[in-house]
Amino acid sequence: MPDAPASTAAPIAAQVDQLLQRLGVPKSAYADGELAVRSPISGETIALVRQTSSEEAKAAIGRAHAAHLAWRLVPGPRRGELVRLLGEELRAAKADLGLLVTLEVGKVPSEGAGEVQEMIDICDFAVGLSRQLYGLTIATERPEHRMMETWHPLGVVGVISAFNFPVAVWSWNAALALVCGDSVVWKPSEKTPLTALATHAIAQRALARFGDAPEGLLELLVGQRDIGEVLVDDPRVPVLSATGSTAMGRQVGPRLAARFARAILELGGNNAAIVTPSADLDLALRGIAFAAMGTAGQRCTTLRRLFVHDGIYDTLVPRLAKVYGQVKVGDPRAPGTLVGPLIDGAAFDGMQKALAESRAAGATVHGGERVAGIGGDGAYYVRPALVELPAHAGPALRETFAPILYVVRYSSFDQAIEWHNAVGAGLSSSIFTLDMREAERFMSCAGSDCGIANVNIGPSGAEIGGAFGGEKETGGGREAGSDAWKAYMRRATNTINYSTALPLAQGVTFDIGD
Numbered sequence: 001m002p003d004a005p006a007s008t009a010a011p012i013a014a015q016v017d018q019l020l021q022r023l024g025v026p027k028s029a030y031a032d033g034e035l036a037v038r039s040p041i042s043g044e045t046i047a048l049v050r051q052t053s054s055e056e057a058k059a060a061i062g063r064a065h066a067a068h069l070a071w072r073l074v075p076g077p078r079r080g081e082l083v084r085l086l087g088e089e090l091r092a093a094k095a096d097l098g099l100l101v102t103l104e105v106g107k108v109p110s111e112g113a114g115e116v117q118e119m120i121d122i123c124d125f126a127v128g129l130s131r132q133l134y135g136l137t138i139a140t141e142r143p144e145h146r147m148m149e150t151w152h153p154l155g156v157v158g159v160i161s162a163f164n165f166p167v168a169v170w171s172w173n174a175a176l177a178l179v180c181g182d183s184v185v186w187k188p189s190e191k192t193p194l195t196a197l198a199t200h201a202i203a204q205r206a207l208a209r210f211g212d213a214p215e216g217l218l219e220l221l222v223g224q225r226d227i228g229e230v231l232v233d234d235p236r237v238p239v240l241s242a243t244g245s246t247a248m249g250r251q252v253g254p255r256l257a258a259r260f261a262r263a264i265l266e267l268g269g270n271n272a273a274i275v276t277p278s279a280d281l282d283l284a285l286r287g288i289a290f291a292a293m294g295t296a297g298q299r300c301t302t303l304r305r306l307f308v309h310d311g312i313y314d315t316l317v318p319r320l321a322k323v324y325g326q327v328k329v330g331d332p333r334a335p336g337t338l339v340g341p342l343i344d345g346a347a348f349d350g351m352q353k354a355l356a357e358s359r360a361a362g363a364t365v366h367g368g369e370r371v372a373g374i375g376g377d378g379a380y381y382v383r384p385a386l387v388e389l390p391a392h393a394g395p396a397l398r399e400t401f402a403p404i405l406y407v408v409r410y411s412s413f414d415q416a417i418e419w420h421n422a423v424g425a426g427l428s429s430s431i432f433t434l435d436m437r438e439a440e441r442f443m444s445c446a447g448s449d450c451g452i453a454n455v456n457i458g459p460s461g462a463e464i465g466g467a468f469g470g471e472k473e474t475g476g477g478r479e480a481g482s483d484a485w486k487a488y489m490r491r492a493t494n495t496i497n498y499s500t501a502l503p504l505a506q507g508v509t510f511d512i513g514d
C-alpha cells in the first residue's frame, strides 16, 4: 500500500476520506452522522460520524459477554495467534493509520507513526505472553497437599480512552485482554472517533483471517461520555480501563467501586524533573525539550515542572528559553515542525488562564502566545511557554493540558524532592544527574512518589515492556508490560489433598467421630 501524500496543500477532509476508505471504514460510518469531527490542523470539520445509541451499546456489551464465554475456552497460545495477526495487519496499515492520527489529533508524523508502532510492539509482547500466563506453586503446611494459583479469563474488558493517544491505549488493553481470554468493548474519545473506526476495521481483518473467533469479541461504541457511562454501569463489564482526566476518574471510579468492578484508572499527570549540579546539561536540554514540548505538551507524561539547582540555573534556563523561542511551531505535516496544534479552543483558553495566573504570581513568561497564520480561525497554534516561577505554587500545582513548563530554582536536594512530590498527580518523573547518590535516592522509597521514575531521560516516551501508570490522583492503574496482564484475569488459589487424611490448616481440629 503506498504512503498517502503528506502534502499540506491537499484538503484534509478529502485526505481523511481517502485514508478511511483505504483502511476499510464504510462511508456510512463517517459521512452523515451526528458527531462532527474537527481536524486541529485547520479547525475544519472532516467527518460526521454516526454515534452509537445506548440500546446499541447494551447490545454490543451483550455480544461481547457471549463472546467471552466462548473465547475463554480457546487455549492461550491460540488466542495469541489472533493478536499476532492483529500485529501483522497493523504493520501493513502503519503508514495510513499513523497519518490519520496526524490529521485527527495534530501529532507530527513521526509521533503519529510512533503511536502505531506502539500498538505493534504491544501485540508482539502479548503474543509471547499468551504462552506465559503462569501462576505460582506455593509451599503448603499440610503433608501430601499441593497449593497453587491458576489464572482465568475475567470477562468483558471496557476501555474508555482519551483524545491524545487515540489508538495506542486501546491496543495496550486489547492485546492483553485478548490473550487473557477476555472480550473488549471500546469507547474512544468523542474528539477522535475516526482513528478508532480505522483501528476497528484493521482488527476486523485480523479476525477474518483468524477464522473462528466468536462474534462480538471486539466491539466499538462511538459517542460522548453518556455512552461511556453505559460501559461504566453495566454489570456484565467486570473490569474497566479508563484513560483521561482526573476529573473523569473522580466520576468513573466511585461508580465502578459501587458495583465492585475492577478499575484500571490512567488519569492526569503533573510530571516533574530535577536538574542537579552534576547533570550533563547538553543531554538534559534535549531531554527537557522533547518531554515538555513534544506532542504540543499534550501527553499525560509531558514534563510540566522543572526544578533547577541554583548553581546551574543561570546556565541552563537561558539556553532553554532560546530553544523555546526557536522551536518550529506549525502544521505538523510541514517538514521541520516539532510543535503542532492544540486539540481545540478550550485547550487554548486553559493555557492562557494558567499563564495569566502565573503572571499575577510574579512569573517571567517566555512564549505562550498564539501563532497566527496557520490553519483557519478554529485552529490553535501556540508557542510553548517557559514560565520562571518565583515559588512552587499556584498553577504549577495542577495539570494544564498544554505546553507550559514551570521552572523553579532550588538549593537543597531535600527541598527539590519535597516540591516534586507536593502535587496531586503521581504519574511520571525524572532526574538529570551524574551523582549516583542523588539518582538512587530519587528512585528509592524516599524519592519520587510516581509510578515512573527515570534517570537522565525525561518523564515522557515510555516503552511498552514496563508497566505503565501512576499513583495518587493518576489513579493507580497499570497497563502494558511487566505483570500488568494480571488485572485482566482472575486468580484462583487451589489446594489439592492427595493424602488419605484431612489435616486442617493452623492445627484446627474438628472431630466428628467415626
Ligand code: NAD
Pocket: 160, 161, 162, 163, 164, 165, 187, 188, 189, 190, 223, 224, 225, 226, 227, 228, 229, 232, 243, 244, 245, 246, 247, 248, 251, 252, 265, 266, 267, 268, 269, 299, 300, 301, 399, 401, 427, 469, 470, 474
Ligand atoms: P477526558 O477526561 O475529557 O476524556 C477522556 C474519556 O473519558 C473520553 O472518552 C470521554 O468521553 C470519557 N468520559 C469523560 N467523562 C466520563 C464519564 N463521567 N463517564 C464515562 N466516560 C467519561 O480527557 P481528554 O481531554 O480526552 O484527555 C486528556 C486527559 O487524559 C489529561 O488529563 C491526560 O493527562 C489524561 N491522560 C492520561 C493518560 C494516562 O495513561 N495516565 C493517558 C492519556 C491521557
